[in-house]
Every structure is written in C-alpha cells, then in structure tokens.
Amino acid sequence: MDLFSAHDVTKQYANHKALDKVSINVAEGHIFGLLGPNGAGKTTLIRIINQIIAPDEGELQFMGRKLQPDDIALIGYLPEERGLYKKMTVGEQAMYLAQLKGLSYQEAQRRLKYWFEKFEIKSWWTKKVEELSKGMQQKIQFLVTIIHEPKLLIFDEPFSGFDPINANQLKEEILAQKEKGATIIFSTHNMSSVEELCDDIALIDRSKVVLSGSVRNIKKTFKTNTFGISFNTFDGPLQSILPAEYQVLSENADADHRHVQIKLPSDATSNDLIKVLLPHVTIYAVNEKIPNMNDIFIQAVTQQAPSTITQY
Amino acid sequence: MKKIFLIIRREYLTRVKKRSFIVMTILGPLLIAATMIVPIYLANRTADTKKVAVLDESGIFYEKFKDSEEIKFHYLVSDITTAKANFSKSEDDALLFIPKTEVTLPTNAIIYSEKSVSINVTSYIKNVMSKQVEELKLQAQLRELQTDKKNPVSVDDILKSIKTSVDINTMKIGEDGKESKSYTELNMVLGMVSGILIYFFIFMFGAQVMRGVIEEKTSRIVEVIISSVKPFQLMMGKIIGVGLVGLTQFLLWVILTFGIVTVVTSTMTSKDVNKSATEQLMKQKTGMSPDNSGSVTSQDASAEGMSVVMDAIKSVNFPVMIGAFLFFFLVGYLLYAALFAAIGGAVDSEADTQQFMFPITVPLILSIVMAQYIIQDPDGPVAFWFSIFPLTSPVIMMIRIPFGVPYIQIILSMVLLLLGFLGTTWLAARIYRTGILMYGKKVNYKELWKWIRYK
Numbered sequence: 001m002d003l004f005s006a007h008d009v010t011k012q013y014a015n016h017k018a019l020d021k022v023s024i025n026v027a028e029g030h031i032f033g034l035l036g037p038n039g040a041g042k043t044t045l046i047r048i049i050n051q052i053i054a055p056d057e058g059e060l061q062f063m064g065r066k067l068q069p070d071d072i073a074l075i076g077y078l079p080e081e082r083g084l085y086k087k088m089t090v091g092e093q094a095m096y097l098a099q100l101k102g103l104s105y106q107e108a109q110r111r112l113k114y115w116f117e118k119f120e121i122k123s124w125w126t127k128k129v130e131e132l133s134k135g136m137q138q139k140i141q142f143l144v145t146i147i148h149e150p151k152l153l154i155f156d157e158p159f160s161g162f163d164p165i166n167a168n169q170l171k172e173e174i175l176a177q178k179e180k181g182a183t184i185i186f187s188t189h190n191m192s193s194v195e196e197l198c199d200d201i202a203l204i205d206r207s208k209v210v211l212s213g214s215v216r217n218i219k220k221t222f223k224t225n226t227f228g229i230s231f232n233t234f235d236g237p238l239q240s241i242l243p244a245e246y247q248v249l250s251e252n253a254d255a256d257h258r259h260v261q262i263k264l265p266s267d268a269t270s271n272d273l274i275k276v277l278l279p280h281v282t283i284y285a286v287n288e289k290i291p292n293m294n295d296i297f298i299q300a301v302t303q304q305a306p307s308t309i310t311q312y
Numbered sequence: 313m314k315k316i317f318l319i320i321r322r323e324y325l326t327r328v329k330k331r332s333f334i335v336m337t338i339l340g341p342l343l344i345a346a347t348m349i350v351p352i353y354l355a356n357r358t359a360d361t362k363k364v365a366v367l368d369e370s371g372i373f374y375e376k377f378k379d380s381e382e383i384k385f386h387y388l389v390s391d392i393t394t395a396k397a398n399f400s401k402s403e404d405d406a407l408l409f410i411p412k413t414e415v416t417l418p419t420n421a422i423i424y425s426e427k428s429v430s431i432n433v434t435s436y437i438k439n440v441m442s443k444q445v446e447e448l449k450l451q452a453q454l455r456e457l458q459t460d461k462k463n464p465v466s467v468d469d470i471l472k473s474i475k476t477s478v479d480i481n482t483m484k485i486g487e488d489g490k491e492s493k494s495y496t497e498l499n500m501v502l503g504m505v506s507g508i509l510i511y512f513f514i515f516m517f518g519a520q521v522m523r524g525v526i527e528e529k530t531s532r533i534v535e536v537i538i539s540s541v542k543p544f545q546l547m548m549g550k551i552i553g554v555g556l557v558g559l560t561q562f563l564l565w566v567i568l569t570f571g572i573v574t575v576v577t578s579t580m581t582s583k584d585v586n587k588s589a590t591e592q593l594m595k596q597k598t599g600m601s602p603d604n605s606g607s608v609t610s611q612d613a614s615a616e617g618m619s620v621v622m623d624a625i626k627s628v629n630f631p632v633m634i635g636a637f638l639f640f641f642l643v644g645y646l647l648y649a650a651l652f653a654a655i656g657g658a659v660d661s662e663a664d665t666q667q668f669m670f671p672i673t674v675p676l677i678l679s680i681v682m683a684q685y686i687i688q689d690p691d692g693p694v695a696f697w698f699s700i701f702p703l704t705s706p707v708i709m710m711i712r713i714p715f716g717v718p719y720i721q722i723i724l725s726m727v728l729l730l731l732g733f734l735g736t737t738w739l740a741a742r743i744y745r746t747g748i749l750m751y752g753k754k755v756n757y758k759e760l761w762k763w764i765r766y767k
Contacts, residue, residue: 014762050539052749077539081751083532088326099318100540141536 002061003028003183004049004152009058011044018044019055020207026152026185026200031178033198033215034187037301040204042187043080046154049185050077063151073102076150080157080187082141084129091125094144101148108147115143135166142170146177153177154185159193171197191294201293203300211300215293222296225264226289227273230257231281238262241280246273257284315541316549323524323553328560337561341568348569349576362433365404367395369412376444383433399424408437417445422481434480441478449474500687503711506637509562510706511680514645517558518652518672522665524550525656525748534748543745547657548737551649558645632722636713639726644706647733648672654740657747658755658763667756679707690715700725702732739764 004026011019018041026032036042047053049060051072060067062074084093091112098108116122119139129137138161146153155174159167174197178184186198194201194215201218203211211218226249234241238260239248247263264273270286277283291299327333361381367388368374377385388395392409399407406425410418421441423434453470525547528534537546655668679698686695690712699709699717705725713722746763747755 014766047749052535052538052543072540075539077536079532079535079539081532081535083536085326085527085533086531096318096322097536097540100315100537102540144536 001028001064002026003063004067004185005061006045006049007059007061009045009048009055009060011041011048011053012056017207019048022058022204022207022209024202024209024212026183028183029178029181030199031174031184031186031197033194033201034185034204035189035191035194035201035297036204041207042204043156045204046077046079046156046185046187049152049154050075073148074151075154076101076145076148076152077154078141078145078156078158080160082138084137084140086128086130088129089125090127090129090132090140093129094140094147097144098147101144103148111147112143115147119143134161135163138162139166142173146173146182149180150182152183152185154187156187157189158186159188159190191292191297194293203297205301211296218296219290219293222291222299223288224291225266225268226261227264227270228259228261228285228287228289229273229277229283230259230285231277231283232257234258234281242276246276261289316545316552319541319546319549320553320556323550324556327520327554327557333557333561337564337568340561340565341572344565344569345572345576348573362405363403364406364408364433364437365395365399365402366408366410367392368408368410370410370418372417372448373410373441373444377437377440380436383436396424400426406433410441417448417476419445419476419478420481421478422483424483434482438478438480442476445476445478446474449476499714502633502714503687503690504683506633506713507683507707507711508680510637510641510644510710511676513558513562513641514648514676514706515673517554517645518648520557521551521554521649522652522656523662524554525653525744526659526662526665529657529748529751530661538748543748544741547650547653547741547744551646551653555642555645555649559642562641633713636722637710640706640710640729643726643729643733647702647706647729647736648676650733650737650740654743654747657740657744658750658760659747660751660753664755675701675703676707679704682708683711686711690717696721700728702729705729742766 002025005024007023008021009019009023010017010021022041022045024032024034024045034042034045044053048055049067051067051069062068062071088096094112095105095108098112099105103111116125121136121139124132124136124140129140132140142158145155153174158170158174162170171193174184174186186194188194198215200214201212202209213221238251238258239246242248242262245265246268249261249263251258251260253259262273264270270288274283274286362383364377364383364385365388366373366377366385367390374387377383379385390398392411395407395409406423409422409424411420411422412418413420419441421437423437450470453474528537528546534546541549651672655665655672658668659665682694682698682704686692686698686708689695695708695712698704699712699721706729709717709722709725742764743760746766753759
C-alpha cells in the first residue's frame with residue numbers, strides 16, 4: 001500500500017517549469033530514493049510534500065486520502081539547507097522545535113531526554129548552538145526531525161557534513177526508523193547510499209520523472225547480459241574461440257589470470273558461454289556484471305532512459 | 313494558534329534576555345529623566361526677579377499676590393486695552409489680566425508676556441487665585457449656613473463645592489503690541505514627544521524584525537520551521553513578539569522615568585530651589601481657616617513640581633490622547649514591521665537591504681521633517697493629508713491630537729491605517745514566503761513584483 005503518492009504534480013515558476021506532471025508512489029515501510037541532478041526539481045517536490053509551497057496542478061495522497069494541512073505533524077523533514085538558532089541553547093531549541101511539531105511540553109521533554117541519553121549528548125543541553133561543531137549540530141537536527149515519531153520522514157541530502165563514523169551512525173538510525181515502521185523519502189546524490197538503503201527510487205531530470213521503480217527491477221532492466229570471466233591456460237585472442245555475436249568488451253591480466261568481460265546476445269546465458277570456453281581454458285570465476293546505480297544514473301540522465309518501469 | 317504563541321514566546325524571551333535590552337532599559341530612562349530635569353533645574357536657578365503687572369477687573373485679588381525673591385507684583389488700575397498698549401513700554405515682564413465675570417467668581421486669567429513665563433510663575437498665580445476663590449466660596453457657604461440653619465450641610469459637601477481649578481492662558485505679545493496666541497507648550501511637547509516616540513519605536517523594532525528574519529534565513533533554520541508552521545504564522549509571530557518587546561521596553565521606560573523624575577524633583581524642591589514659592593504657599597495655607605485645610609493642603613509642598621505638570625496634563629483630553637497613542641503606536645508598528653519583515657525575507661544579508669529600505673524610510677523621515685511645520689499649523693490642509701495617509705499618519709496624527717482633532721478625522725485616519733496595515737501585511741506575506749526560501753539570488757523590484765503575483 002502506498003503511504004504517499006503524487007499524481008501529475010506540476011509547478012510553474014515565472015521563467016521555468018520546476019515540475020512537469022511528476023508522479024511518484026511511496027510504499028509504506030519502504031525507503032524511497034528521490035534522485036536527480038542539481039536543479040532537476042527534487043527540492044521543489046519535497047517542499048510541495050511538506051506543504052511549504054503549493055503545486056499548480058496535481059493531487060497528493062497521504063495515508064489513502066488527500067494530503068491535509070494537519071498532516072505536517074505526521075511528517076518529519078530534514079532539509080538540505082538546515083540550521084539552528086545560533087544564540088539559543090541546544091535544550092531550548094530542541095524543546096521549541098519539538099513543540100512546534102505539536103508535542104506537549106512534558107512529552108517533548110520526556111522524548112528529548114531519551115534521545116539525548118541515547119546519543120550520549122546530555123552535556124550539550126545547556127550549551128549554545130554556536131559552541132557546537134557542524135557535525136554536532138547535524139545530530140541535533142536529525143534528532144528534532146524524528147522526535148515526533150512521524151509516519152513519513154523526508155531527508156534531503158542527510159549525509160552531507162557528516163564524517164564517516166557519524167554518517168554510519170546516521171545510516172543505522174535511518175534503518176532503525178524503517179524498522180519502527182516509518183516510511184522514508186530520501187533525496188541524495190550519493191549513489192552508494194542509495195544502493196545500501198533504498199527499496200524504490202524515482203529519478204527526476206529536467207522537471208520530469210525519467211525513471212522509477214524498485215531498485216532490483218531497475219538494475220535488472222539495465223543489465224546488458226555481460227559476464228566477467230577469470231581464466232588461464234590460454235594465451236591467444238579470446239575472440240578467436242568465441243562465436244561472432246559474443247563480444248569481448250575489455251580485458252586485463254594479472255600474474256595468474258586473465259580477466260575478460262564478454263557481452264552475450266540476449267538469448268544466451270552464462271551456461272552457453274561456459275560451454276564454449278570449457279574445452280579451451282581453465283575457468284576460475286564467472287560473475288554477471290550488474291550495473292550499479294551510479295552507472296544507471298549517468299546513463300539515464302545523459303541519454304534518454306531506455307524504458308520507464310512502472311511496476312513495483 | 314498554539315504554534316503562533318510558541319513563536320511569539322520565543323521571539324519575546326530571546327530578546328528580553330539579551331544584555332542590550334537590559335542596558336537600553338536602564339539607560340533610556342536615565343537619559344529621558346536628565347533631559348526633563350536639567351531644564352527645570354536651570355530655570356529655577358535663574359535669580360532674575362520677574363515683574364508682573366496685575367490688572368484685576370474684579371478687585372478680589374488685590375494685594376493677594378505676595379512678592380518674593382522671584383516675582384514682584386504691582387497692581388494697575390486701567391482697562392485692558394491701555395494696559396496692553398503700555399505694556400511694551402513698561403519694564404514689566406508680564407501682564408496678568410483677570411477679567412471680571414458676572415455671576416460666578418473669576419477662574420480664568422490671561423498672562424501676556426514677550427517671552428514665555430516660567431512654570432513657577434504660572435503655578436504660583438494659579439495657586440493664589442484658586443485659594444482666594446475657594447476662600448470666598450467658603451465664606452459664602454458659611455453665611456448661607458448661618459442664615460439657613462434648617463438645611464444642615466455636611467463638611468464634605470462644602471469642601472467639594474468650593475473646590476476650584478483655575479485656567480491660565482498664556483499669550484505672547486510682540487514689540488508692536490500685536491498678540492498671538494501661543495499654543496500652550498504642553499501641547500507641543502506632548503505632540504512632539506509622542507510623534508517622535510512612535511517614529512523611534514517603528515524604526516528600532518521594525519529593524520529588529522528585519523534582522524530576525526535575515527538571521528533565520530542566513531542560519532538556514534527557516535525551512536525547518538516552515539515545515540512545521542505556515543510562513544505567515546512565523547512572520548506574524550515574529551512581528552507580534554518583537555512588538556511586545558517594544559511595548560515592554562516602553563512601559564519600563566515610562567515607569568522608571570516617572571520614578572526617577574519624582575524622586576529627583578522632590579529632593580530638589582525640598583531644598584532651596586522652590587523655597588520661596590513653598591514658603592508663600594505655606595503662609596497661604598496657615599492663613600486659611602482650619603475647616604477647609606483638609607482639602608487645600610492636600611497638595612503637599614514637595615509634590616508641587618509634579619502637581620504643576622499634573623495640572624497642565626489635566627487640560628489635555630487624556631482618554632483620547634492615550635487611546636490614540638496606543639492605537640497609532642501599535643498599528644503603525646504593525647504596518648511598518650510587515651514591510652521590514654518582507655525586506656528581511658527578500659535579501660540574503662543586511663548589506664543588501666539598502667535599496668529596499670529607501671521607500672520605507674522616506675515616509676517616516678518625511679513625517680519627522682514635516683513635524684516642525686505641522687506643529688505651527690496643526691489644522692492646515694498639509695497636516696490633514698499627512699495625518700490621513702497611512703504611512704505618515706502614525707507620527708503626524710499623534711502630533712496633531714494634543715491640539716484637538718475632530719473625531720471624524722481621527723476615525724478616518726484610524727480606519728485608513730488599519731486598511732494600510734492589512735494591505736502591507738498581505739503584500740509582505742507574499743514576498744516573505746517566497747523570499748525566505750531563496751538563497752544567493754540578487755533580488756530587484758521586478759523580481760519582488762513577480763513573487764507577489766505567485767499563486
């Protein structure tokens with residue numbers, strides 16, 4: 001079931017169209033990656049979901065009904081451009097932001113106490129924000145984003161500004177939120193984190209969704225039936241023993257083995273390849289070359305996307 | 313509603329706790345008190361003896377004004393036309409004219425002088441006159457009691473019925489004998505002070521709103537907040553919060569200034585400064601019959617300085633004055649604060665505000681520049697139009713009000729100001745909600761116009 005969906009959302013600014021009939025479906029309990037180059041319209045879409053700006057056209061569904069103004073209490077948003085009041089103390093600030101999200105004073109205090117203990121940052125409570133490092137501030141920001149236990153969490157470039165250790169802690173915390181049942185929309189340029197975290201993605205380019213679907217299906221579609229083979233005991237050109245429609249893409253070698261990448265015709269499988277090679281060479285390893293998200297991203301944005309997958 | 317309250321509370325508390333607020337709250341009253349006390353002190357110090365000619369048509373005040381170190385009185389037997397004609401040739405500093413009244417006892421007097429008379433002189437004359445009239449009234453009452461014993465009247469009733477307040481008008485008389493009614497200084501002072509106060513507060517706290525918005529923008533917290541509240545709520549919360557800070561500071565200033573002035577003037581008068589006047593007063597009092605001493609001695613000598621001011625203040629329509637001040641003070645602030653908030657939203661740093669500040673500061677500064685002119689002619693067409701136009705009315709109307717403005721004009725001005733407030737807030741909200749999410753963009757008026765038209 002979709003927790004959130006947008007249908008044909010269009011947003012026109014004076015000089016350009018920020019979103020052009022954009023539709024996304026975010027399944028409940030999934031982590032949804034919102035990808036796209038800079039200026040594609042990701043932030044505009046996120047602001048529309050947060051009801052910071054209104055779309056010109058289109059419909060937004062949340063929990064099976066139309067998105068309502070009160071729903072902001074059920075959404076947690078960590079914007080890309082994020083900051084804190086420098087002159088306020090950490091405690092005052094966290095209390096203020098938590099209460100703005102609709103928590104009562106007592107409830108806000110109870111939950112903040114829990115989280116400050118969990119993150120081992122209790123000593124920060126009375127410090128001024130300007131005394132904290134950027135990474136420390138990011139922690140506070142993350143914490144106030146999830147403090148009201150929202151159904152939908154939206155992170156815009158959450159890892160920027162974190163060192164690897166804190167980034168890892170954050171990643172675990174995001175996964176923990178997923179475990180607790182939260183649905184997460186996750187906008188990033190960092191493709192390796194997309195592969196690690198996301199179940200589904202939508203790729204927005206020039207105001208349009210050019211690619212969407214589950215990460216697994218997308219990868220399947222972008223597969224080119226290419227295999228890597230490691231072997232030895234054969235020194236001649238490999239193409240000479242292969243059928244003409246088997247294409248050698250690249251080759252390199254180390255002291256023990258030769259490593260060759262071969263693109264098969266669409267009806268051939270890895271077994272066919274092994275059958276052809278077996279009489280001539282000693283095979284050490286065969287593996288399918290699956291494109292990573294980075295390649296898919298670049299391919300989809302620079303060329304026209306080969307197909308748009310809508311099934312999940 | 314709960315959220316806007318949270319915003320107001322944050323805006324208010326963070327500002328009130330700042331060191332600069334506390335310093336301003338203490339320094340302000342000290343400065344104001346000093347500017348009030350020093351001139352009084354200096355005026356009282358001048359040892360010049362004033363000569364006052366008294367033309368009393370009724371004759372009941374003859375020889376009642378006693379000479380002191382400061383004032384010497386002499387009595388004329390003449391009519392007012394010749395007295396005025398002779399005045400500029402004489403050595404007198406002032407001519408006190410008490411016109412005859414037919415039925416009641418005289419309670420009005422006019423002081424003609426070339427230079428304005430000090431407040432000590434007028435207060436002394438006022439005191440003597442009211443005491444004399446009260447005494448005569450009391451005698452009449454006592455006579456009545458003696459002749460009509462069937463209707464016993466309580467002492468309280470008598471005291472109430474004899475209570476008299478005296479009005480003194482000050483007229484300036486030129487060398488050529490031509491007189492021009494000098495607008496009583498109090499009206500001018502009240503008008504100017506309230507006008508300048510409003511001007512000052514709009515600028516000071518409007519700029520605070522603007523800085524607050526810029527701070528939220530540069531610290532990048534604004535997007536976090538407006539994912540919880542509407543931009544309009546954030547803007548209004550800030551404007552109201554800062555406005556309450558202004559109101560708090562204003563009230564603290566009034567209370568502290570009043571306190572300081574009271575303490576200082578009372579110590580001043582109890583020493584040598586008003587000694588002669590005080591002695592005179594005491595003599596008058598002891599000369600009274602003991603029955604009515606209760607009501608007359610209620611003005612105790614040390615409070616004399618204050619009571620003079622109080623007397624003067626009584627002549628102003630106070631409810632209208634205070635009501636109008638609060639209205640123009642608050643709505644004027646709200647109108648301008650919305651514009652300041654819009655500027656803060658449109659720019660990235662305080663350095664970029666200049667081009668947009670211009671249209672806001674022009675009407676405000678123009679109001680203050682025009683004030684000197686308007687105070688000379690508070691009922692003229694210029695004064696009228698400036699006090700109706702919403703961007704100038706907060707300052708100009710407050711300058712006019714102490715001189716007396718028809719209610720219809722005040723109401724018209726208030727309605728237009730309210731409409732102006734709604735208009736600027738609507739406009740500002742549209743600029744603000746787009747501007748706060750824009751970074752690194754050079755904004756001009758064309759761009760702002762575009763923002764206003766966004767859906």
